Amino acid sequence: MTLLSVRDLRVGFGREGHETEVVHGVDFDVTAGETLAIVGESGSGKSVTAMAINRLIDFGGGRILGGRATFDRKIDLATASEGQMQRLRGREIGMIFQEPMTSLNPVLKVGTQIGEVFRKQHGLSGRAVRDASIRALDRVRIPDAARRLDQAPHQMSGGMLQRVMIAIALAGEPRLLIADEPTTALDVTIQAQIMGLLAELKRDTGTGLIFITHDIGLVAGLADRIMVMRGGEAVENGAADQVLDRPAHDYTRHLLGAVPHFRAGQAARTDGARTGQVPALDVRGLSVRFPVGGGFLRKTRGVVHAVDGVSFDLVPGETLGIVGESGSGKSTTARAILDLVRPSAGRIETGGTAAVQMVFQNPNASLNPRMTVRGLLAEPVIAAGQNVDADVLERMRTLLGRVDLPDDLDRFPHEFSGGQRQRLCIARALMLNPKVLVLDEAVSALDVSVQAKVLDLLVDLQREFGLAYLFVSHDMAVVERIAHRIAVLYAGRIVEVGAARDVLSSPRHPYTQKLISAIPSIDRRRIDYTLDTEEVPSLLRPVGFVPPDQTWQEVGPDHRVAKEPLS
Known part of the structure; x- marks a missing residue:
């Protein structure tokens, strides 16, 4: 049975009557128990398409400009009232977001946020809410579940927070589940567990799944169909085997070529020499x-x-x-x-204190949006008690060129792409001539093709410096x-x-x-x-x-x- 049918979906952002269209006439279907993988790089429109289905774009300055999104053969989500959508969200259409820190309330305990689902959607109360919440965390393999319920989000790792988000989404027992990059922050074993959870949900309940990701290798094990998006358009849509083995579009072939393939150690670097060197x-x-x-x-x-x-x-x-x-x-x-x-x-x-510098996972959270490139690169210099003189400005321009960024020191972070922002973070970390760079998940938030370029850059910088x-x-x-x-x-x-x-x-x-x-x-x-x-x-x-x-x-x-x- 067709659970969701989307035809000629067009989505735009901006003032009413003057919207900029960002999703252009997308068509797809999801049947009960089927997994549709929507893949593409940042800015391709895949997340906007997903948020248009449950009308979350209405709260971010966006709106559906045309087309239909028929749920359960009777409800057009494109024209449904907000009251209708409130009854559907969570219970009928669940959503797992990519970034748990922006999805969870930072001042409420984890148990309070999970328990809200069981109170509002299942009518539980008292001890039954806590017991159900513990089972929900156990289901997504979080250790010490009872203790974790009493923690605030900031007391948990990123991977655990993502599992909390998944537990909240699954608690509503939705018929259609939209998972927007749900495993980006997770290691491979937990990633496999999440895929197992989603597969179990499909088998037991016939839930339809829309899985949004940039990792084609990941969805190969779960997807029944794959839709490839670029620039707000669906450039390819077909059975998973067809798309993976016989891609028809150049962009699909580009994505497949950029995926890092594990080769059981055969691709490991052998150019390092440890003998006789003093540890940094x-x-x-x-x-x-x-x-x-x-x-x-x-x-x-x-x-x-x-x-x-x-x-x-x-x-x-x-x-x-x-x-x-x-x-x-x-x-x-x-x-x-x-x-x-x-x-x-x-x-x-x-x-020494300046010998070690760090590049964090999320460049958006690492860069002050109100500071220019000049100010961002000057931060470590000023923190080290040095003056920002002509030599420092020259080093800024040299490092920007070295990480393949324009030497415009007056630009702001929002004027760069995600990959460029991470390059900017790398340039900032190099301002004090460190001996050691600590890279904490420094490429995990990047698209696969951008990721490959940043890895090549890191290798080049390592050899040079x-x-x-x-x-x-x-x-x-x-x-x-x-x-x-x-x-x-x-x-x-x-x-x-x-x-x-x-x-x-x-x-x-x-x-x-x-x-x-x-x-x-x-x-x-x-x-x-x-x-x-x-x-x-x-x-x-x-x-x-x-x-x-x-x-x-x-x-x-x-x-x-x-x-x-x-x-």
């Missing part, structure tokens, strides 16, 4: 712990061991990839090195392209470390093997995703808990694996 970064026994308060007088009732005894070094010209699940300690390790979180134990040796990179990522195919060595984090500890080629081609730890087996591929079609219910170890320990020392097994010249499982 030396980390020994790093631990980061967060006390958890509760009960009478907020007495500490436990300690979260976010990072436990992590040790590694990094030499000039080398990239160490840090991989692991959300909550494994990747970002906490990176932030501890920059002293953005206070280490509880261990030592971190660098060449002798930079050392600590590259934190959940994308194993991306890590394979840039890393010389890889450290795998699990529950706050390194469980395997070694040359990228060895770790990726011959993983020895069960967790590393699990990460690699979950990597999506264009060659894996209509995977029978099954929901893994294996529990992630809790990082909450009793006060005074001392973890056992790790023992290691050498499995190669530069490859070792932890011997004991973490309990």
